[in-house]
Amino acid sequence: MNELEQTGLAAMRDCWITGGPTFDLAPAAWKEIAGTASPDERERRLLAIAAQVLDIGLRPAAPKVLKRRPPLPVLAPPMLPERLRPLLRAALKQAADARRKVRVVTLVASRGFVLHPMDWMPAVSDQNSPDVYAPWIDWQAGVEGQAHAPREKLTEENWDDFYPAARRIALADMRRIEPAAARMLIETKAPGEVAEVRLALIELMRFGLTLEDAPFLKSLSTDRSGKVRELAGRLLARLGEHGRPSDVGTDDPVAELAAFVSEGKSGFIRRRTTYTPAKLKSPAQEQRRAELFETCNLVDLAARFGATEPEIIGAWQFGADNNADILIARMVAASGSDAAVTQMADTLVTDGGKPAMFVVHLTPRLDSRRKRVFIRSILKETNYLGVISLAEGIEAGWLGWDDLTNGQVLPALRSIIGGTDDAMRRGVDDVLETMGFLTTTATAARLIDEVVAAGIPPAAPSLTLLRLNAALTEQSSGTDT
Amino acid sequence: MEFDLKTIEALAPDQASLGAASKLTKRSNWPRLERNEQQALIWGECQGSGSNPYRVVVDTSDHGYKCTCPSRKFPCKHTLALMWIAATAPASFAPAGSTPDWVNDWLGRRRKTTPQAAGPMPGAAAKSIDEALQPDEGAVVEDAAAVERREAAQRKRAQDTRSAVSAALDELDQWIADQLRLGLSGFVDASSERCRRIAARLVDLKATALAGRIDEIPSRLMALRSEERPDAAIRELGKLVLLAKAWRSEPDDPELKRLVATSETREQILANPDARQVESHWEVLGEKIETRRDGLVSHSTWLLDLKSATPQFALLLDYFPASAGRRSNAFAPGDRFNARLVFYPSRAPLRALVAERIGDVASGAAWPDFGELKDPLAARASQQDGAPWLTDSPLILPPGAISLDDRGTAWWQADDDPHGIALPIAGAVDQTLLGIDLGAAAALWNGARLDLLAAQSRFGRLDLS
Structure with a gap:
């Protein structure tokens, strides 16, 4: 198209927008085509020419500024085979929330695969997905630059070469191997970061926490962020350092909390101290007690009674008040020492019964062996199967067929599936979804057969994760038992 | 079982x-x-x-x-x-x-x-x-006179339809002239009402397909930024003028009849010796399911010929009433199958029927190498040369990537593009796609927006429809 035609088209376009004949404005060659027809026909002919010129003659021009994102990093492990993607998408669709979706992703990662980025992407704030996805989290965060995960060790000098998620993973690893070096890095770099990042960095101190970390954590009592101060206080409490909770609107919250616990004695010959939750008179009291349990530290509560952490856990009367049991379990998980956490988990699992289920609140801090013991205890007990879905931080793909046949879990599942209680059946759907995450490949396949024989429809969506698990045999990590 | x-x-x-x-x-x-x-x-x-x-x-x-x-x-x-x-x-x-x-x-x-x-x-x-x-006993053998009467009635109906459509196009011509006289600015603002009115008139005069197309003009205009709409209106109305003129010169042309009045039946296409038949391996590029203003849902399935040396496409097009509810997709994007397709006769054959499905073909492999695709819009220009009334053109785009302009609109741009061409993309784009280099992409171009169907990438095939 020549310049005259362009000018003519622009004038005709303006004229048509407002309305009116354009014949006089048309380029000469176009006028010739429009010919000597009626005025309306001439306009239509010119319109047809203009339409084709706009469609073919003019090309869309690129805007001056077009921003391209950095390339999405290709992750090291192989991508899930194409044939399994429909099953994976079905499992992701069935997973009701982000936590359950991460469980699907974790199961796949445990078998040595990563997901296709169009099937699932971690959120920027994701801290629970497998470490292998750190480069994608950093990419999501929109970090510009070249390197995503340098191979060299994280140091003060190359700190900025690591993107946040990669740095978080490197620091967590470092805390496990060289806790002091990691602490010094955090100590040097954290003050320059914003509160949110500072909080995430201090949170990493929980790995390999020792008394050597206490001075640094104490120094955080003057941090600008209330959340950082609170977290540092929790970590100090885990080390046995007494703190003082803030922002609970009372002079001595520990004393107030202690008033909700009755100290007593039991036994005729050897008098033993007992700690029993006091009877509450109103929902307001219940709420206040929950607030206090949430904000006070275990070590301070123990000290209030002149006891140690092991003493207060050992003498706590579990079973007297379920809500109080849950609250103290959460308190131990948040601020108890490692020894207190394991003591409480071991005690509850050994005693069995309903209180054993409160270990679920401790799972984020339990070692792998104890987590498995806990899961097995739930399966053996069978009365509280639903708790299995609430446990956090459990590894994928280890639960063997023996674990299911040792107790009464299979008969219990068969009974519920064959029953008519819809609520119970929905509970089984949840349990089967969790089993899909926990079981080995072989166990997943056998469990599908078992529950289908019991009456679960073979195509039930609750079996999707089990089916994915059973199909995920390649790149197996060798955990099948 | x-x-x-x-x-x-x-x-x-x-x-x-x-x-x-x-x-x-x-x-x-x-x-x-x-x-x-x-x-x-x-x-x-x-x-x-x-x-x-x-x-x-x-x-x-x-x-x-x-x-x-x-x-x-x-x-x-x-x-x-x-x-x-x-x-x-x-x-x-x-x-x-x-x-x-x-x-x-x-x-x-x-x-x-x-x-x-x-x-x-x-x-x-x-x-x-x-x-x-039991065998169907309803079929009665017709005698010769009855056959003749039936055929005469058919000829009469065809003649009536042609006269009605001709009158419809006269009304359309007048309507277009009116829009130009009143101004396209007003047309854009009132396109919904004005298009509905002329579409209803065209339905009365048996130009059903054309009515359906005009009914969709408002939604196509509204999908664009306000400053783009006048140009889009010129394109839409100009193409209608061309289609009307083409029909007048060849009212028996099957393609033009299909675009203006009604389409042939499946049986007519399968029995048509002039209908092009292609047996090949086909990949389902993607599907578009759109609810139209006339209460029908159009279901388009785009296929790519995997054995052709140049990009060849096929479109399986179905309509069903929106009141029938959501339908599951007939094919999954990425499916590959061996089939004999029969194309509806036209200048740029695109719409087709699956005459025979011979079997499945393993999915996952890359598309054929179509050689260097210098100009991404060359296929569009070629299609428009033969049939300037068509709106959508399927394209295979060379290696490129998706970028955002300062208003957040996504654009496809070729790698090392010497032409400075960037094509704006219809609708929102999955953010993940912004980080994936596209080895090749299949898309529909309507003169204003690119509708992505699928792409090849280092992450494998991407379903974008």
């Missing part, structure tokens, strides 16, 4: 359904029949009257079912036929290790009911498989 003919008899809504189902039990009607015994599922694809086969899945444990056909009978004849085959020829079903996406999709959405005993259902006594198997 847990079917017997009594169960099917009981499930059938009426005797007519059983009769229709019996005609569909021929193996040749079912390019695909598969089963997964572990999940107690059977499924298949039945070649119905549409260009897409209908997809049917049945849960043999509780007799739950789903078919993609628009029938309002439940179960439909396709479902009954699938059950019938399961009952009488279970060996027809090939064992499948996994279930296709569309089956999974149905499983995820369905609500399970308690399995019911296959006892007699109300009304079951009134239906009979035996009766359905």
